[in-house]
Amino acid sequence: MEKYEKIKVVGRGAFGIVHLCRRRGDGAAVILKEIPVEQMTRDERLSAQNECQVLKLLNHPNIIEYYENFLEDKALMIAMEYAPGGTLADYIQKRCNSLLDEDTILHFFVQILLAMYHVHNKLILHRDLKTQNILLDKHQMIVKIGDFGISKILVSKSKAYTVVGTPCYISPELCEGKPYNQKSDIWALGCVLYELASLKRAFEAANLPALVLKIMSGTFAPISDRYSPELRGLVLNMLNLDPSKRPQLNEIMALPVCIRPLLNLYTDIGNVKMRRIEKPLSNVQHGPHGRPGGRIPGSRSRDGALGLGMGKVHTLPLSSVYTWGSGIAAPLRLPMLNTEVLQVSLGRTQRMGVTRSGRLITWEVPSVGCGEPSLPGGMEPMQPQFISRFLEGQSGVTIKSVACGDLFTTCMTDRGIIMTFGSGSNGCLGHGSFNDVSQPKIVEALPRYELVQVSCGASHVLAVTNEREVFAWGRGDNGEPP
Missing domain, CATH: 3.30.200.20 (Phosphorylase Kinase; domain 1)
Structure with missing residues (x-):
């Protein structure tokens, strides 16, 4: 020690x-x-x-x-x-019935898929795959599978017999005491995907006999129709009572619903860098009816990078953001985090964006020397060198839009809740004080209303509810509300 x-x-x-x-x-x-x-x-x-x-x-x-x-x-x-971001089960529980968007679900799922593909290639069964054993990094973006305490190494292609695992995730063949193989892990993976899409377990009951009955009958509540038919169909296929009809991992990876998130997947773990293919679909094997099928060839290069497919590989951005003004005479491309940005906003000291998965991304100038720490997204004028990062403190919250003032930022969640952070001067944060806030904090006077739009001036904020009421706060001089 x-x-x-x-x-x-x-x-x-x-x-x-x-x-x-x-x-x-x-x-x-x-x-x-x-x-x-x-x-x-x-x-x-x-x-x-x-x-x-x-x-x-x-x-x-x-x-x-x-x-x-x-x-x-x-x-x-x-x-x-050590994975400091907690478990996937904790992440799901904190959603408070606010469903994840499909891109976020698939972002997590394909990482689990790649990990399990590696496990099965080593002729290992995990046998206890569940959201409690799936861990997250500090930004809650990278998945880490753990707890292999009851895994079994398959010395040959023989099947295992011991009944182990968490009851809510065990397969029908385990319930019947039949021999099983990698298809039992596919069942558990289907349970995990269902949980990501429904925020609840596929199979739950008050006692073990009732739980076994549910699993044996394959009875579970349908997934919300807000998700694509392909995602819902994938869950049904993985939770097929007949193990032989459940897809193999390489078949799942070749499905259209998984190809895009696999190619868009970025990792910054250790020295691993995800590479993307110049023509990603050109090497996918097609079935007799023109549908993608078969296995996506995988290879690991000397530097540990994972390549999907053959041919020239290089990194491609998912979207691009440009800025100009304040001494930047021509549009300057801002650095990205291999994510797709759907909306941006600019204040005097803030540059913010909202990603497709509902996270806030900020562009700021690296601090030089030991001066005072800047506000989130703060930048020095006349300095066109920026770094990008995801804003922390967003656990379990999906951001829909962002608006910036001079020294502060407001954002609206997918549930119509307003959150603010930055400088508290002029009362722009709406928290009933003039204190600065470094991470997004709910404006507590508004949660009983569902907000549909928020906009910032230099030192004031306007918010509109679904009942067409308008709220304003901040500095009120020069004819500005309130």
């Missing part, structure tokens, strides 16, 4: 305790899983050793990275990567 400094306990499970630690060598945050072995049965020891064995075999940007294991005070310690 001389390498690590314990910070706090972040979890307790059937086999031990999970610690958040700091690695003394470089200060990095690390997870240490402490598994007591002295009083374990032989089977429990084998299970603990199995987790280490499985983790050693896996090396993928969407799987929690394994560092090392060692014995300490009669306990097996497993050191692995």
Whole structure:
């Protein structure tokens, strides 16, 4: 333990305790899983050793990275990567019944898909895939699959028999005690996709017999028709009661509904850089009726980049944003984060955009020296060098539009809620004070109204409700409201 400094306990499970630690060598945050072995049965020891064995075999940007294991005070310690963004289950719960848009669902799903493809290529079954075992990075954009404690390495193409896994995600063949293979993980993956689209589990019941009955009958509530028929059809196919009729992972990857998010997927994990194909559909194999089918060839280059397809590969932006004025005489292209920006707004000190997935992106000038920290999105005039970043503090919130004033920003969520941040001078934030706010905060006087539009002047704000009422706040001189 001389390498690590314990910070706090972040979890307790059937086999031990999970610690958040700091690695003394470089200060990095690390997870240490402490598994007591002295009083374990032989089977429990084998299970603990199995987790280490499985983790050693896996090396993928969407799987929690394994560092090392060692014995300490009669306990097996497993050191692995820390994912600070919480679990996908927590992310879904915080949505509060506000459905995710389809692009966001597919952004998460295709990352899980790539990770499971890597797992199955190693002849491993996860056997406990669920949203609680899917972790997120600090920006809650990158997926990391973890907890391979009950995974089984398939030495041959034989099928496994042991009944393990979380009851809500177990497949019908598991319920019947039949042998199973990778198709049981496909069932669990279908349950995860259903949960992303419905914000609730596909199969839930008050007791285990009732749950098994639901799973065996394949009974679950339909997904909202706001989603495409292709997405809804994919869920139905993965939750087919007949394992042989569930699609293989490579067949799912070749579906039109998955091709675009796969090609648009960007990762900034470690040294991995996602590459995009110049003509992405030219190498997809087509079936007899012209529909895309078969397997998308995958290859990993020497620098760890994942290439989908053959031919010339290079990065392509999903959208472009330009700015000019304030000393910038010609349109200047702003740096992007490989995301699609649908709307932008400009204030005297703020440049903001809204992405298709409902996140705020800001462009700002890097701070030089040790002056006062700037407001989010702040920039120095006359300096045309910008960096882009996603604004933090948006967990579980989908932004629909953004508007900027001189030193502050307002944004409206998909549920018609106004949030503001930046300088509190002139009362522009609407929080009943003149305090600055660094992250988006709800204007508490307005939640009982559903807002449909918000606009900013230099030092005041106008907001319109769905009942055509207009609210105004901020500075009121020079004929400006209020």
